[in-house]
Amino acid sequence: MSLHPVVDRVTDRIVERSRALRADYLRRMDEARHNGPARIRLSCGNLAHGFAAAGPDKPMLRAGTGGNIAIVTSYNDMLSAHQPMEQYPTLIRAAARAAGGSAQVAGGVPAMCDGVTQGRTGMELSLFSRDTIALATAVSLSHDMYDAALLLGVCDKIVPGLLIGALSFGHLPVIFVPPGPMTSGLPNKEKAAVRQRYAIGEATRDELLEAESGSYHGPGTCTFYGTANSNQMLMEVMGLHMPGTAFVNPNTPLRDALTVAAAEQALRITAMSDDYRPLAKAVDEKSIVNAMVGLAATGGSTNHAIHLVAMARAAGVVINWDDLDELSRVTPLLARIYPNGAADVNHFQAAGGLGFVIRELIDGGLLHPDILCVHGGDLRQQTLEPYLDDLQLRWREPPAKSLDPDVVRPMSEAFDAEGGLRLLQGNLGRAVSKISAVGPEFRRIKAPARVFDSQDDLLEAFRAGTLTGDFVAVVRGQGPKANGMPELHQLTPPLGVMQDRGQRVALLTDGRMSGASGKVLAAIHVSPEALDGGPIGRVRDGDIVEIDADAGTMQAHVDETTWNARMIETGDLSRYGFGMGRELFALMRAQSGTAEEGACSLFTNDAAKQAALAASPDIAA
Incomplete structure (x- = not known):
């Protein structure tokens, strides 16, 4: 089916608005590309530092053969969403070694949870933790030892921050590796009812804590469709996941198989291969439009009205809320996941999940299928559903029909004619x-x-x-x-x-x-x-x-x-101004752009950005 005229028009407008900024970004990324492993250009002292603790991978790193994967991780064991990633580096290193390459943990980034800090002083650090994560990602990749990167993260500011930081190293192929959602607990609607009862004094603190801990009960992301799970949807529609990775539960054989597959694929798409897929080319105007459409079609998080702008800007793409509004008005709502429905993301996955939704949107002309996806195909391949066949990872077509029309529907029977x-x-x-x-x-x-x-x-x-x-x-x-x-x-x-x-x-x-x-x-x-x-x-x-x-x-x-x-x-x-580390973020607050500019402290004084704004009256106004 041909592309919807509004999607086509908005995409063209973004391309024109971003022309100078995008060209400058791509030029810089092309200059950063190496014909062979970057590490062979390091001095002997530099390189020796880089593989001193690499154990069995030393000979290959020393010789400059094979690809070397940077692992940037947001692991910590306090947050349920990130705790499952503790053993991912071990798994990735083994997979890379078996595939003729290597992998090293390049660095860690902070991961804070808005669920823990809601209503607390620490919440005032939350938004700028995204910019901090971007900076930490850049520091992690700055050693110039790597040919590709796997980014381990899932929650609210972590995925946007990882992507913003990695885009400064856009000559590298990058694949996102999430841990998946926790299994279903107390239904979100029941939890919300207890919260309201507590607010008017009709429920005790013990009752509230019992409800909350019945909902947030184990490893993995929260199961409602908030920013964390919206992040995973974005990575799918932008082609930055292995197909169907988003909502597979942690600590399962299938989840481990997908992590191994990401490591193997990262080595196939480096600059040393015949299928080079750098992040700079994967994140472009079309993939950003796909992200906005996916957000509307699934009733995703309002936080991405901010994060998407900053993520796009890091790739030299300038978008605004007019673009998001115009796309939302022609995108039907295809999912009902809490808070805009009773189901959680596990129910959504079982009903057909993102594979079903992406296929519907492609067939309806609302997504660009011809984007550069990390898995080696186009966006049509992103619709495939992973499964294990006698421990062998395979992919199959998503369900032909919704398995629960109260949760996910085709475009012909959408919940609403437009997005949320x-x-x-x-x-x-x-x-x-x-x-x-x-x-x-x-x-x-x-x-x-x-x-x-x-x-x-x-x-x-x-x-x-x-x-x-x-x-x-x-x-x-x-x-x-x-x-x-x-x-x-x-x-x-x-x-x-x-x-x-x-x-x-x-x-x-x-x-x-x-x-x-x-x-x-x-x-x-x-x-x-x-x-x-x-x-x-x-x-x-x-x-x-x-x-x-x-x-x-x-x-x-x-x-x-x-x-x-x-x-x-x-x-x-x-x-x-002070307390709980707020004084350390004063510079970021002072340097922040507006919410519509992505509330980002990293690009405010960028001369190229100012030139782009001056050339775009619809933004500058």
Whole structure:
């Protein structure tokens, strides 16, 4: 089937907008490419340091024969999602050796969990942990000993950070190797119900802890469709996984077989081979468009309205929220996974999974099939489902029909005619809203504003019983420059309680929610943020604020003269400067771009970027 005209048009627009920046990036990556192993160009002292502890791999590394794989790992044993990766390096080294190559752990990157830090001071480090991970990835690869890389990571900021960092070494082939989701525990809907009961004092802490630990109960990623599992979807539709890798449970023979296969494949696609597949060519305008379409089709995490922009920028590709909105409006919603459905990712996988969804989107003309995938084929091959045949890894076609139409559907029977993400704009700036879990009757509100300087202030007002009637909760001073743009996920239960009581409520904030953004209308990532002169700082208690997700608007109904005369207020930001390491991230906060620029501290002063923005009125405006 031919490409959908909107997908074609948006892709062409991105190509044109990115032309100078992309050309400069590809030129630099071509210059970094070596005809043979880079390590043979090292001095004897440099090289000796590089293989001093390599054991049986010393002779090959010394001679410069065979490919050498860099392993960059986010392993730690506190976080369930990363704990299964402890033995991956041993497995990868053995697989590489058997295939005539070698592998070395090039370095580790930090991995923090938003689930642990929600509502805590540490959450203010979360967003910029992505940029820290990018820097750590670059340090890991800077020894110039490698011909390919395997990136071990899965969760919220880890995968974007790994990709951003690796793109500075885009002459190398790169394959992502995840651990997969934990097995299903307490259903997410039941867990959310206990959270709401606890928020109004109807459940004890012991009951809440029992529910939470029944949901998050073992190794692997959380099973709801938040940012971590959205990451895995992105790696599939961008062709950066071995086919069907995303949602295979950890500590299983199939998962180990896929890890071995990734190591073997990495050695097949180096610059020394006849099938060279560098990351710089794999991540291009088409694969980024695929990522935006996949996000919309599955109701994925709002965090990727930020991360995707930064990931694309690292590859010399400039996208914005207009692109995401336009693609979402023509992409049908094909999956119902919590929070926009009852199923978890294991149910989704069993019902047909990403292979089924990708095939539907290709056949519907919504994905570019002709991207450079790491597995050696095109995106059509990415639809295949892995399985073991007498311990031999093989792939087969995904189910011809959905095995559970309540969880995944073909395009002809989509859950909704469009995806779950919307751009909102008006005199309050620009924002993103995830509506896939918001009922149609709740997608528009016109009500007085209640202004807060933090989520704690809002929670205190809720507990005091002063949040009565209909209102729009405005939480300002939460952007990347102000305090690192923490997720405000603690607001989900009380806002849900009030909506269930019959109040009309919504959230408007320059902060983030999360991949778990739920049933309450939320205008998030408001850009520019209050500290950056954003008009959200002009809102006062009692102002009538209207948010209409269907129309894509957000408006403060205030006389224009009065509105423009108001001072921008951010609240007291001094509370965010110190403690829990926040003082170490001051430079990143100061250097951050806007949310729509990816809230990234790594590219703000880039001259090439400024030239691209100047040449692109739709972005520069």
